[in-house]
Amino acid sequence: MFNISDEKRKVLDTTGNLLVIGGPGSGKTTIALLKARHIIESGVLQNEQRVLFLSFARSTISRVEQHANIVLSKSIFNRLEINTYHSFTWAILKSHGYLLCSKQLRLLPPHEASARLADYDKDVDKKLEINRLFKEEGLVHFDLFARMCAKLLAKSNSLSILISETYPTIILDEFQDTNADEWAFITQLGKKSNLIVLADAEQRIYDFRGADPARIGQFIATFHPTTFDFGNENNRSNGTDIVQFGNDLLTGENRHKKYKNVQFVYYPIRKGSAQLILLKSAIIKACERLKCEDKQEWSIAVLLPSNSLMLAVSDFLERTQRFTNGAILPHIRHEVAIETAGPSIAAVLIARLIEHGSTKQCKLNQLLIDLCEHIRGRRGDKPPSKSDLAISESLVGYIKTGKIRGTKRQAIIDECNAIINNCNSLEYTGEVASDWIKVRELLLDASSDCIKQVKLDANYLRLLHRGSILNSSLSEIWRRYDNYIGAADAVKNALTQEHFATSTKTWTGVNVMTIHKAKGKEFDEVIIYEGSFPGQRFVYNEGKTEQARLNLRVAVTRAKRNAIIFTPQVNSCSLL
Numbered sequence: 001m002f003n004i005s006d007e008k009r010k011v012l013d014t015t016g017n018l019l020v021i022g023g024p025g026s027g028k029t030t031i032a033l034l035k036a037r038h039i040i041e042s043g044v045l046q047n048e049q050r051v052l053f054l055s056f057a058r059s060t061i062s063r064v065e066q067h068a069n070i071v072l073s074k075s076i077f078n079r080l081e082i083n084t085y086h087s088f089t090w091a092i093l094k095s096h097g098y099l100l101c102s103k104q105l106r107l108l109p110p111h112e113a114s115a116r117l118a119d120y121d122k123d124v125d126k127k128l129e130i131n132r133l134f135k136e137e138g139l140v141h142f143d144l145f146a147r148m149c150a151k152l153l154a155k156s157n158s159l160s161i162l163i164s165e166t167y168p169t170i171i172l173d174e175f176q177d178t179n180a181d182e183w184a185f186i187t188q189l190g191k192k193s194n195l196i197v198l199a200d201a202e203q204r205i206y207d208f209r210g211a212d213p214a215r216i217g218q219f220i221a222t223f224h225p226t227t228f229d230f231g232n233e234n235n236r237s238n239g240t241d242i243v244q245f246g247n248d249l250l251t252g253e254n255r256h257k258k259y260k261n262v263q264f265v266y267y268p269i270r271k272g273s274a275q276l277i278l279l280k281s282a283i284i285k286a287c288e289r290l291k292c293e294d295k296q297e298w299s300i301a302v303l304l305p306s307n308s309l310m311l312a313v314s315d316f317l318e319r320t321q322r323f324t325n326g327a328i329l330p331h332i333r334h335e336v337a338i339e340t341a342g343p344s345i346a347a348v349l350i351a352r353l354i355e356h357g358s359t360k361q362c363k364l365n366q367l368l369i370d371l372c373e374h375i376r377g378r379r380g381d382k383p384p385s386k387s388d389l390a391i392s393e394s395l396v397g398y399i400k401t402g403k404i405r406g407t408k409r410q411a412i413i414d415e416c417n418a419i420i421n422n423c424n425s426l427e428y429t430g431e432v433a434s435d436w437i438k439v440r441e442l443l444l445d446a447s448s449d450c451i452k453q454v455k456l457d458a459n460y461l462r463l464l465h466r467g468s469i470l471n472s473s474l475s476e477i478w479r480r481y482d483n484y485i486g487a488a489d490a491v492k493n494a495l496t497q498e499h500f501a502t503s504t505k506t507w508t509g510v511n512v513m514t515i516h517k518a519k520g521k522e523f524d525e526v527i528i529y530e531g532s533f534p535g536q537r538f539v540y541n542e543g544k545t546e547q548a549r550l551n552l553r554v555a556v557t558r559a560k561r562n563a564i565i566f567t568p569q570v571n572s573c574s575l576l
């Protein structure tokens, strides 16, 4: 099924630590899976032993799993553990964390962490608080997972032996994006297990979370691997110039050149969302092209440089546009790979309303507390704006004193009061999805931005579909007690489980996501769009031009057949 070059065959036959480097689509993941198969088939593993494949994001894992399903038979697949760093390290901490902390360790899920850390805008203060939470409260922030596991392995030889005996070979995906803590953890793992590292220095797009250009050199210096370089071999978009364009981007040679299957659209700037008309038309055409081919499954990614632009585009695709000349741009069904902090905190707020509303016990103060959590935490790792912090402080002040200044802020209190009253007088039926929607819609009438934002974020929650764990646990609560007491905890548990679940999601149809989320994935067609406002540009800061080149290269090389790049006609992207 796969043509294996001589260089790749050598990967299969070489033992010890390996470093596999190569450009996008050169076949690093594929050869790593074939290597795992080779190891498993050779019979060197004992009964309980497995090959471990570690990657960063759940979404990448799902593509690797899909790929592994094709490359490996079921019995081989069962001896391969594909996992995220988070999930793997949390499992170690849960069972052995007592060696580091006398407190009972509890997880601090990202949606709660962002609200708790909202007051710290400097990284160093945030880190101090994360350490304090661990030491004094036993609360483990995700950022501590790798660091604490590195400490554990350094401290406990028996744990280190246990892990290496379970996983004698460990494959590390996307190694170029490894941060210092993950590197410390890997260094410990590599003392007793063989490491197979997959890397492309030019796909390094996570510098902001500690990826370091020196990391590959550090691996070589520490582990003396046999190195294989697949260069620019292109298995993903063979017959196109997509990879060539991606590589030329790094040096600027791409400017004013033409590339097969890479198209540039210089769009006119229009008011508001009218600017997205050309983008939407291009997506519709791409869908038609792929549907014509009569393939069972096809995929398109619409990649955006920022989260807010992603939401605006998703909103535009969701709606139907009707023009005065009778033309129509229909709604486009699509998936959005949304940042989860905002929707998660919004979900807890709604769950609490449902929970208390079902027993007519909704209280203003609880809603205000949940609203503050949402205001402070909805931007995830990014701190809330100063004005958001001020609103949250004045709401906290109201909870304490019963007083608030300013008509806009008073309006928030009045609207929360109205929501509480409506929630307490709603008739709940036990049909989870419709009860949920009824409560969510109560937020619709609010004019205060912070309440409207909860409603908007809650719209993106995908946890309640029929048959989901959350849906069944809420139905079960209703069946037993005729109310929803415990709904908020059920939502929190579901969110945490969701975070660790290795998703089996397939990226078919139209998918809208940020460029960073596209890493490690591939799609038939990719449409990359930059807006005209400063925060929506590929080059968002002149000092970050090199990073923008890497980002754009990663984005464009996700395409198997065709890539289209949109930039404004005026003040176009300086990289094109």
Ligand SMILES: Nc1ncnc2c1ncn2[C@@H]1O[C@H](COP(=O)(O)OP(=O)(O)OP(=O)(O)O)[C@@H](O)[C@H]1O
Pocket (backbone or CB within 6 Å): 001, 002, 003, 004, 005, 022, 023, 024, 025, 026, 027, 028, 029, 030, 031, 200, 203, 235, 236, 520, 521, 522, 557
């Ligand atoms: N030897 C091969 N023969 C045919 N197809 C291949 C071969 N190797 C990989 N492919 C296909 O090429 C595509 C890219 O391969 P793969 O994901 O392994 O590359 P990669 O180097 O890990 O890419 P990236 O770094 O961009 O994530 C996949 O669709 C895969 O099935």
